[in-house]
Amino acid sequence: MLWYKAWLETRARFLVSVCAISIISAFFVHHAERVISPEPKRETYFLLFFVHHYLVGLWILSAVLLGMGGLIRERAIGTSSFTLTLPVSRARVAGVQIAVGIFQAILLAVLPWSVILFTTDLIGRAFPVSQVAFYVLLLISGGLVYFALAVLISSLIEGEYTAPAVAYGLVVLSGITFSSVDSLRPYADLWRFMGGDNHFNHATYLLSGPFPRFGALAALSVAALMLLASVAVIQRREF
Amino acid sequence: MFLKLNSNAGQPIYLQLMEQIRHAAETGALKDGEQLPSVRNLAEELVVSPNTVVKAYSELEHEGLIELRHGSGAFATLRRRTRFLTDHVQAARRRIRDLIERLREDGLLDEEIRRAFEAELLHAAETAAKR
Amino acid sequence: MIGGPVIQTRSLTKSYGRLNAVRDLDLFVGANRITAFLGRNGAGKSTTIKLLLGMIYPTGGEATVLGARVAESKESREMRRRVAYVAENKPLYPYMTPAQMIRFVSSFYPDWRSDAAERLMKEYELPADRKVKSLSKGMRTKLALLLAFARRPDLLILDEPSEGLDPVGIEQLLQTLVAQSAEGISVFFSSHQITEVERIADHVCILDKGRLLVDASLDDLRQSYRRIDLVFRSAPVEHEFRMTGVERIETSGHQMRVLASRNAEMVVERAHALNAVSVETSPVGLRDIFLETVRDN
Numbered sequence: 322m323l324w325y326k327a328w329l330e331t332r333a334r335f336l337v338s339v340c341a342i343s344i345i346s347a348f349f350v351h352h353a354e355r356v357i358s359p360e361p362k363r364e365t366y367f368l369l370f371f372v373h374h375y376l377v378g379l380w381i382l383s384a385v386l387l388g389m390g391g392l393i394r395e396r397a398i399g400t401s402s403f404t405l406t407l408p409v410s411r412a413r414v415a416g417v418q419i420a421v422g423i424f425q426a427i428l429l430a431v432l433p434w435s436v437i438l439f440t441t442d443l444i445g446r447a448f449p450v451s452q453v454a455f456y457v458l459l460l461i462s463g464g465l466v467y468f469a470l471a472v473l474i475s476s477l478i479e480g481e482y483t484a485p486a487v488a489y490g491l492v493v494l495s496g497i498t499f500s501s502v503d504s505l506r507p508y509a510d511l512w513r514f515m516g517g518d519n520h521f522n523h524a525t526y527l528l529s530g531p532f533p534r535f536g537a538l539a540a541l542s543v544a545a546l547m548l549l550a551s552v553a554v555i556q557r558r559e560f
Numbered sequence: 561m562f563l564k565l566n567s568n569a570g571q572p573i574y575l576q577l578m579e580q581i582r583h584a585a586e587t588g589a590l591k592d593g594e595q596l597p598s599v600r601n602l603a604e605e606l607v608v609s610p611n612t613v614v615k616a617y618s619e620l621e622h623e624g625l626i627e628l629r630h631g632s633g634a635f636a637t638l639r640r641r642t643r644f645l646t647d648h649v650q651a652a653r654r655r656i657r658d659l660i661e662r663l664r665e666d667g668l669l670d671e672e673i674r675r676a677f678e679a680e681l682l683h684a685a686e687t688a689a690k691r
Numbered sequence: 692m693i694g695g696p697v698i699q700t701r702s703l704t705k706s707y708g709r710l711n712a713v714r715d716l717d718l719f720v721g722a723n724r725i726t727a728f729l730g731r732n733g734a735g736k737s738t739t740i741k742l743l744l745g746m747i748y749p750t751g752g753e754a755t756v757l758g759a760r761v762a763e764s765k766e767s768r769e770m771r772r773r774v775a776y777v778a779e780n781k782p783l784y785p786y787m788t789p790a791q792m793i794r795f796v797s798s799f800y801p802d803w804r805s806d807a808a809e810r811l812m813k814e815y816e817l818p819a820d821r822k823v824k825s826l827s828k829g830m831r832t833k834l835a836l837l838l839a840f841a842r843r844p845d846l847l848i849l850d851e852p853s854e855g856l857d858p859v860g861i862e863q864l865l866q867t868l869v870a871q872s873a874e875g876i877s878v879f880f881s882s883h884q885i886t887e888v889e890r891i892a893d894h895v896c897i898l899d900k901g902r903l904l905v906d907a908s909l910d911d912l913r914q915s916y917r918r919i920d921l922v923f924r925s926a927p928v929e930h931e932f933r934m935t936g937v938e939r940i941e942t943s944g945h946q947m948r949v950l951a952s953r954n955a956e957m958v959v960e961r962a963h964a965l966n967a968v969s970v971e972t973s974p975v976g977l978r979d980i981f982l983e984t985v986r987d988n
Contacts, residue, residue, distance in 0.1 A: 322794065322795045322798040322799070325795065326784065329784070329786050329787060329791075330784075330786060332786075398785070399780050399782050400782040400783070401782075402746060402776075402778035402780070402782055403778065403783070403784075405744075405746050406744050406745075406746070406771055406776045407799050408768050408771040408799055408800070410764060410768055559746070559747040560741070567886070567889040568889065568974075568976045569974055570913055570914070570916075570917065570974020570975070571913065571914075572909075572910035572914060573910075574910070599873060600870065600873035603870075603873055604866050604870050604873070607862070607865045607869060607891060608869065608890060608891060609891050609892065609893045610869060610872050610873040611723070611725070611872070611893045612893070679971050679973075682917075682972050682973075682974070683956070683959065683972060685914075687956065
């Protein structure tokens, strides 16, 4: 029943985020379509590339929100003495919360893109599913780093507002760092990675080339390490 | 049986309980062969620890006042013992009546007499418990 | 029914820097009893309970609950399956309804009793489908207690259970604790309600400044503690009465009041030997025993 609890805890946040992002994205696509001349698909593809960047931004904001909570927050609201005295290990409690968060983060990428796909289909400018997959996978594999960062921050920092403030602060900091330190581009720049900038083909306005498996793996490893660290922190903490 | 217990008194509750059950037996409120409440029911009704009831019942069984039948519960086994006690209690009351009259003649007030009895009883109970 | 103590600690210590929340605690809580844990605010009661349940870790010493070492996470986890605990703040998930809380809790404990849960839901008049955050404090307290009482654990640990309950609720609580004890469940609870403790506790532990000062059966305390009021013909000499067991002596003119935790008869004997005009012994209630114990510390 830990899954059920983790779902109930984050349900509101998740549903609000998913609806907001989906609606904004679909609206954007549908509306902006009018601005573009009834021309080749190319322009639509560029529009989608553009929308994706906004999606990345919104996704990161939501993913950080999803990463908040956990046992430290429970301590602030007073329920940690209940959860911790259940006959389950802390690792299990934290693990389930993380798993639910990852699942929600994935849905948060898949659902809006599905809505976009549906919208483009609706307006007669169908977008190849393989492209959608490319975008979604880039978003998720890079983005989980931010989710993991949020989880780690919320295991270290108490305070219902301090933890998200620090997390968002670090997100902004990372953005600044990526854009100002040249040597980090193009491969260590997470935002470029998630946005698909490295694969954007200026001729077709599509993402081309092989999926950057190595990059994705590297990002996912960093995310995994941060998540493991957060579990270790929770195990050692005093409540 | 209506019982009243004082958790504030210097006397353990199980002793109070025993006295009151004995008193009920003497006055006929508890009849021979009658079943006493189960440990759990009495504990819940009086809001005392079940261990207190268990102790009281087992001491009373020791004295022969009740019988604990395995599986069925506690039953009063008064008969001879009751008559024995009732006679003794009646004789004691006569002696106490005389003593009180004499103490009053000596000029003691009822309140002073009562306090003296309580102090001596407490003292006696302690010495008995020590043994 | 189990053998051996339900809780046992050996030199258990918890320090926060220079502050000793719990100091060299040697606790022995017997099975099949109702044990009350008394102490002032900040005496270390909640800290002790948290140490026993693995929420915080000891700085020294060791502890076992139901025979399981609290320092071993796996043993501790298995032990928690047989322990029901209600924290002082009666925690519940605000986003769940009572029905959901019941489903949640029952999934973790094989000793869950649905018939008892149903009965208590009716008795406490709890609405099954209203979110906890919209329940009154009294209802939340009762729900938190229900989640512990609808089980058959080996040990029930309660931290200030009567807090948040009106007198009727407190009476129901005491009856329930007594009923649980009658079923063989060992009860360990901390409380400030000394009158309630006096009614149902078999054993009393008094903690002050992290140290265990009193660890005795309530009956023993009742039989040993005495207040002796003496009157003499002339001003009495206090040091005549400083013998073992005497906790406090107060003198006022020809009167003397002695508080003894044991050996009251020796005091009476000495008083008679010194030709006291009046010797009156009276019992000492648990509240006074408690106040006296922490006063001297």
